[in-house]
Amino acid sequence: xxxxxxxxxxxxxxxxxxxxxxxxxxxxxxxxxxxxxxxxxxxxxxxxxxxxxxxxxxxxxxxxxxxxxxxxxxxxxxxxxxxxxxxxxxxxxxxxxxxxxxxxxxxxxxxxxxxxxxxxxxxxxxxxxxxxxxxxxxxxxxxxxxxxxxxxxxxxxxxxxxxxxxxxxxxxxxxxxxxxxxxxxxxxxxxxxxxxxxxxxxxxxxxxxxxxxxxxxxxxxxxxxxxxxxxxxxxxxxxxxxxxxxxxxxxxxxxxxxxxxxxxxxxxxxxxxxxxxxxxxxxxxxxxxxxxxxxxxxxxxxxxxxxxxxxxxxxxxxx
Amino acid sequence: xxxxxxxxxxxxxxxxxxxxxxxxxxxxxxxxxxxxxxxxxxxxxxxxxxxxxxxxxxxxxxxxxxxxxxxxxxxxxxxxxxxxxxxxxxxxxxxxxxxxxxxxxxxxxxxxxxxxxxxxxxxxxxxxxxxxxxxxxxxxxxxxxxxxxxxxxxxxxxxxxxxxxxxxxxxxxxxxxxxxxxxxxxxxxxxxxxxxxxxxxxxxxxxxxxxxxxxxxxxxxxxxxxxxxxxxxxxxxxxxxxxxxxxxxxxxxxxxxxxxxxxxxxxxxxxxxxxxxxxxxxxxxxxxxxxxxxxxxxxxxxxxxxxxxxxxxxxxxxxxxxxxxxxxxxxxxxxxxxxxxxxxxxxxxxxxxxxxxxxxxxxxxxxxxxxxxxxxxxxxxxxxxxxxxxxxxxxxxxxxxxxxxxxxxxxxxxxxxxxxxxxxxxxxxxxxxxxxxxxxxxxxxxxxxxxxxxxxxxxxxxxxxxxxxxxxxxxxxxxxxxxxxxxxxxxxxxxxxxxxxxxxxxxxxxxxxxxxxxxxxxxxxxxxxxxxxxxxxxxxxxxxxxxxxxxxxxxxxxxxxxxxxxxxxxxxxxxxxxxxxxxxxxxxxxxxxxxxxxxxxxxxxxxxxxxxxxxxxxxxxxxxxxxxxxxxxxxxxxxxxxxxxxxxxxxxxxxxxxxxxxxxxxxxxxxxxxxxxx
Numbered sequence: 002x003x004x005x006x007x008x009x010x011x012x013x014x015x016x017x018x019x020x021x022x023x024x025x026x027x028x029x030x031x032x033x034x035x036x037x038x039x040x041x042x043x044x045x046x047x048x049x050x051x052x053x054x055x056x057x058x059x060x061x062x063x064x065x066x067x068x069x070x071x072x073x074x075x076x077x078x079x080x081x082x083x084x085x086x087x088x089x090x091x092x093x094x095x096x097x098x099x100x101x102x103x104x105x106x107x108x109x110x111x112x113x114x115x116x117x118x119x120x121x122x123x124x125x126x127x128x129x130x131x132x133x134x135x136x137x138x139x140x141x142x143x144x145x146x147x148x149x150x151x152x153x154x155x156x157x158x159x160x161x162x163x164x165x166x167x168x169x170x171x172x173x174x175x176x177x178x179x180x181x182x183x184x185x186x187x188x189x190x191x192x193x194x195x196x197x198x199x200x201x202x203x204x205x206x207x208x209x210x211x212x213x214x215x216x217x218x219x220x221x222x223x224x225x226x227x228x229x230x231x232x233x234x235x236x237x238x239x240x241x242x243x244x245x246x247x248x249x250x251x252x253x254x255x256x257x258x259x260x261x262x263x264x265x266x267x268x269x270x271x272x273x274x275x276x277x278x279x280x281x282x283x284x285x286x287x288x289x290x291x292x293x294x295x296x297x298x299x300x301x302x303x304x305x306x307x308x309x310x311x312x313x314x315x316x317x318x319x320x
Numbered sequence: 321x322x323x324x325x326x327x328x329x330x331x332x333x334x335x336x337x338x339x340x341x342x343x344x345x346x347x348x349x350x351x352x353x354x355x356x357x358x359x360x361x362x363x364x365x366x367x368x369x370x371x372x373x374x375x376x377x378x379x380x381x382x383x384x385x386x387x388x389x390x391x392x393x394x395x396x397x398x399x400x401x402x403x404x405x406x407x408x409x410x411x412x413x414x415x416x417x418x419x420x421x422x423x424x425x426x427x428x429x430x431x432x433x434x435x436x437x438x439x440x441x442x443x444x445x446x447x448x449x450x451x452x453x454x455x456x457x458x459x460x461x462x463x464x465x466x467x468x469x470x471x472x473x474x475x476x477x478x479x480x481x482x483x484x485x486x487x488x489x490x491x492x493x494x495x496x497x498x499x500x501x502x503x504x505x506x507x508x509x510x511x512x513x514x515x516x517x518x519x520x521x522x523x524x525x526x527x528x529x530x531x532x533x534x535x536x537x538x539x540x541x542x543x544x545x546x547x548x549x550x551x552x553x554x555x556x557x558x559x560x561x562x563x564x565x566x567x568x569x570x571x572x573x574x575x576x577x578x579x580x581x582x583x584x585x586x587x588x589x590x591x592x593x594x595x596x597x598x599x600x601x602x603x604x605x606x607x608x609x610x611x612x613x614x615x616x617x618x619x620x621x622x623x624x625x626x627x628x629x630x631x632x633x634x635x636x637x638x639x640x641x642x643x644x645x646x647x648x649x650x651x652x653x654x655x656x657x658x659x660x661x662x663x664x665x666x667x668x669x670x671x672x673x674x675x676x677x678x679x680x681x682x683x684x685x686x687x688x689x690x691x692x693x694x695x696x697x698x699x700x701x702x703x704x705x706x707x708x709x710x711x712x713x714x715x716x717x718x719x720x721x722x723x724x725x726x727x728x729x730x731x732x733x734x735x736x737x738x739x740x741x742x743x744x745x746x747x748x749x750x751x752x753x754x755x756x757x758x759x760x761x762x763x764x765x766x767x768x769x770x771x772x773x774x775x776x777x778x779x780x781x782x783x784x785x786x787x788x789x790x791x792x793x794x795x796x797x798x799x800x801x802x803x804x805x806x807x808x809x810x811x812x813x814x815x816x817x818x819x820x821x822x823x824x825x826x827x828x829x830x831x832x833x834x835x836x837x838x839x840x841x842x843x844x845x846x847x848x849x850x851x852x853x854x855x856x857x858x859x860x861x862x863x864x865x866x867x868x869x870x871x872x873x874x875x876x877x878x879x880x881x882x883x884x885x886x887x888x889x890x891x892x893x894x895x896x897x898x899x900x901x902x903x904x905x906x907x908x909x910x911x912x913x914x915x916x917x918x919x920x921x922x923x924x925x926x927x928x929x930x931x932x933x934x935x936x937x938x939x940x941x942x943x944x945x946x947x948x949x950x951x952x953x954x955x956x957x958x959x960x961x962x963x964x965x966x967x968x969x970x971x972x973x974x975x976x977x978x979x980x981x982x983x984x985x986x987x988x989x990x991x992x993x994x995x996x997x998x
Contacts, residue, residue, distance in 0.1 A: 050345050095415075120819040173508075212770045212771075213766075213767065213770040213771035214770065214771055214772055214773040215761075216730055216765070216771075217765070217771060217834065219730065219750055219751070220728060220730070220750060220758065220761075220762060220763060221758060221762075221785055221788040221789055222750070222751070222755060222758050223788065223837075224790060232773055232776075235775030235776075236773070236774060236775050238775075279377070
């Protein structure tokens with residue numbers, strides 16, 4: 002029997018529902034049994050049920066809505082902005098009003114249009130950076146976990162050293178040296194993420210490596226690369242997907258920080274971080290809208306991505 | 321130890337028509353479907369049945385300690401007359417603190433890893449209102465009561481510094497702190513070695529004589545229930561289908577399920593050459609399945625239309641009070657057909673002139689840990705004939721698995737030793753062995769969940785092995801996979817499922833099919849049935865015997881189950897601390913005279929037939945291989961050790977009769993006298 006012996010470990014109510022469900026004894030049975038349609042459809046049903054439960058979670062709905070709104074802005078850009086984000090000129094520093102709901106900035110451009118158009122940069126750079134960072138991390142983490150020994154020891158020290166460095170300073174330095182193209186920003190953010198992802202993947206691979214299916218693969222003479230990427234990788238996809246969603250959130254944040262510090266796309270590009278950086282100097286004079294709206298845009302996207310990541314995580318980790 | 325039956329008002333535990341459901345994905349699913357039984361004060365009541373039948377749920381429900389998705393939907397649980405199901409949470413708390421205890425399967429998880437034993441045990445007494453100093457003294461007393469050696473020093477240790485057997489003793493000491501009226505033991509010895517299990521069971525027996533606690537014992541091992549319990553209830557799909565005094569239930573079962581369960585065990589020294597083991601076709605219904613009539617009807621060999629329409633009542637058996645079976649046809653139990661012999665006996669009979677396929681000479685394996693040498697295998701000499709099964713037994717830590725891994729090249733053996741296959745020496749490590757050598761030796765692992773890649777479909781798992789081991793590709797390989805599946809009685813539909821969609825027995829079949837993908841000469845089986853229920857185990861053992869008779873495959877069969885090894889093995893090697901202590905034909909090993917260690921292993925097995933075995937008990941635990949004892953490595957635990965001899969020189973492995981060798985200073989004839997005289 003596999004009922005739990007303790008009921009104190011699970012604290013989060015949403016995970017509990019899943020944990021409790023999975024602790025109920027699986028259908029045991031005789032080998033002579035023909036697995037009927039029932040257990041099979043039951044599994045499919047379970048998956049459908051999980052997906053239905055994710056979709057029902059308010060955090061997932063809200064997150065998806067916000068991301069969709071920014072996604073539409075990014076895709077359509079100046080085709081749907083009320084004014085041109087770059088060229089339109091009105092009176093500088095108009096406070097929010099009917100025709101300029103978010104007010105205007107120091108050069109008289111419409112803040113709403115610039116915030117909407119600014120989604121494009123961040124939605125282009127952040128997910129790419131996250132994907133690339135996770136990709137590097139998976140390869141390095143897999144090698145660390147599977148090969149182990151001196152390679153793992155050495156890489157682990159390097160990873161730790163990397164994590165001890167002040168991230169933003171290094172990124173700024175790299176971008177200043179290499180120039181601030183989109184690809185440089187993507188590359189730098191990806192490299193910054195690699196060690197963290199590698200560590201997560203390494204620990205998953207370590208526990209996978211000790212399972213007997215790996216021994217069995219060795220007994221029939223599989224190559225290392227086959228074992229790592231064909232046998233083990235599919236079994237550690239859960240934590241990798243969770244890591245990816247979390248990293249997208251961090252990437253939005255990091256990209257905004259870099260452009261705030263001046264390492265983003267050059268003006269007059271309507272980048273959120275750059276807008277905050279342009280606007281915050283006049284905050285003291287009571288002109289809050291040039292800072293507040295782009296800052297709120299950054300926050301809303303980071304929060305939305307994290308809401309989605311949370312939903313995915315709690316479901317994947319429970320199943 | 322009284323045998324009672326009637327629901328006396330003073331019953332220590334009364335479970336009355338208990339229904340429990342688990343909420344799975346929003347649907348309430350029935351797990352217990354009206355369980356009723358009573359345990360008198362001082363009585364031991366056992367619950368048996370296969371996994372998933374509701375044994376543990378009953379145990380948890382008895383203390384109202386169900387998982388959060390579990391609900392008692394109707395029925396009552398009375399402990400010494402008090403209704404546990406009606407208690408408020410404060411009452412429940414005081415009830416659990418003062419009157420009932422539970423011992424779980426895994427003692428390691430029942431303790432706080434970061435607190436010293438002394439503090440944890442003392443806590444039980446503080447909870448009862450004792451001041452700290454007194455609680456500490458009581459803790460010491462409690463440890464003495466469970467016969468822990470050096471209790472003062474144990475108090476100062478942390479749980480991880482204790483062996484499994486010691487941990488379980490501490491947990492039992494804590495459970496007994498309150499002098500409970502009811503003690504629930506849920507598979508208390510399942511993770512332990514047979515020798516340690518015997519010790520723990522002896523302890524529980526002894527403690528029962530000292531206290532009047534009623535015991536509810538849950539175990540899947542029928543032998544344990546038989547040797548420990550006055551009465552037994554056989555559970556199936558959330559119902560007790562048969563109940564009565566344990567010797568009666570086990571000696572003359574009256575329910576088809578009990579009959580099936582008992583017949584699937586290798587008992588009375590039956591061998592694979594004599595008959596196949598009985599199996600119970602079909603699977604346990606899933607929880608929540610609608611079962612309006614007899615719960616066992618779909619798997620019952622003697623079911624009739626009556627069974628499908630009318631729920632069977634409790635049919636009394638004989639004139640024994642409290643003895644009943646829930647079957648319409650208990651008078652037709654004798655009609656249940658015996659399993660036919662389905663193996664070709666001629667092919668299985670050991671033939672002396674069979675060619676030798678595997679030979680191990682001077683095989684040693686030394687692990688290095690922080691510069692210290694740890695000998696895990698010491699000078700092992702073995703050979704294996706074609707079509708032969710060599711059983712390897714011993715406690716955990718004896719080197720059984722290391723031996724298997726070394727043969728297969730998963731671990732490289734020390735230089736100086738040699739593993740030869742068909743007369744040619746093998747490379748020490750698998751990766752350097754030729755494709756042909758890899759094909760010739762494959763392995764079946766203990767736990768199919770770990771052994772099968774859960775991301776792959778069954779077809780892909782088998783196809784890959786067929787391809788790698790035989791080089792066949794494409795349609796031809798696919799054909800071979802289908803043939804393999806058919807051989808292993810897997811249907812084509814199973815091929816497209818993932819391992820998690822299969823039951824434990826089916827998964828193990830897939831693992832066996834994979835091992836046989838390249839027509840191996842030798843298959844190493846590492847406890848292939850220890851994770852399975854007995855009826856499933858029977859099917860797997862039958863299958864292994866079948867495959868062997870068809871293909872002349874040789875098996876190296878590692879197990880701790882003496883019944884299983886007796887059924888399947890032609891020869892048996894007994895290992896202790898990396899050395900072969902005794903090796904010989906199965907009959908020689910079981911009939912004796914045997915090595916004192918073998919004797920101890922055999923006497924540790926609780927018999928489901930109620931045979932009284934002379935017991936010699938081992939003291940303590942298997943020593944660490946890093947510091948093996950001087951002389952004979954077994955001497956510190958050997959009840960027959962000769963002072964002045966055994967601790968000085970290690971006896972050589974000497975042939976005492978044809979094909980029977982052991983490592984012991986005591987002459988064979990003297991062993992014979994010693995072992996028969998008791």
